Amino acid sequence: MIFCVFSHGYVAVGFVTHIATVAFAIFCINTGVALARPTFMAALSVRVPRERQGTIMRAIQSLVAVTDVVSPVVAGLILGLVLYQAWIGAVVEIALTGLSALLAHTRMRREDGREAIEVRSCTSDID
Numbered sequence: 001m002i003f004c005v006f007s008h009g010y011v012a013v014g015f016v017t018h019i020a021t022v023a024f025a026i027f028c029i030n031t032g033v034a035l036a037r038p039t040f041m042a043a044l045s046v047r048v049p050r051e052r053q054g055t056i057m058r059a060i061q062s063l064v065a066v067t068d069v070v071s072p073v074v075a076g077l078i079l080g081l082v083l084y085q086a087w088i089g090a091v092v093e094i095a096l097t098g099l100s101a102l103l104a105h106t107r108m109r110r111e112d113g114r115e116a117i118e119v120r121s122c123t124s125d126i127d
Helices: 002-014 019-047 050-080 084-107 114-126
Strands: none
Touching: 002 019, 002 084, 019 050, 050 084
16 A cells, blocks of 8 residues: 555656646655555564564664655755656666565465575575
8 A cells, every 4th residue: 555655656746747746746755655664663573573672673763864864865966966867767666676575475475484485495496
C-alpha cells in the first residue's frame, strides 16, 4: 500500500500541468514517507533480538536524521544543476527496487526459517 502511495505521487509529478497536480504529488509522497518510517521501524523491532533493540533503534534514528539532512541537499544540487535525467533515473531505480523487493517477498516461503533458506542457497551453489 505504501509503495502504491509513493508511486502515485511520482507518477503525478510526471503529469504536472498546474499547481493542483504538484500539491497532489507532494501530498502522496509525504503520506508515503509518513506511513513508511514507522512501518519499517516496527518490522525491524519484531525481527531483532530483545538485547539488540536499543542498538538497532539508535542506528535507525541516526540514518533517518542523516537522510533528512542529505536528501534536500542532493535534490537541490540535482535541480540547481538541471540534472533532471539523474532525478528521473533515481526515481525509476527506487521504483524497480521496490518492485523487486515485493516480488521477492511474495515468492519467499513463510514456513522456511533462516536455516532452511541458507541450506537451500548453499545447495544451489553446488549444482
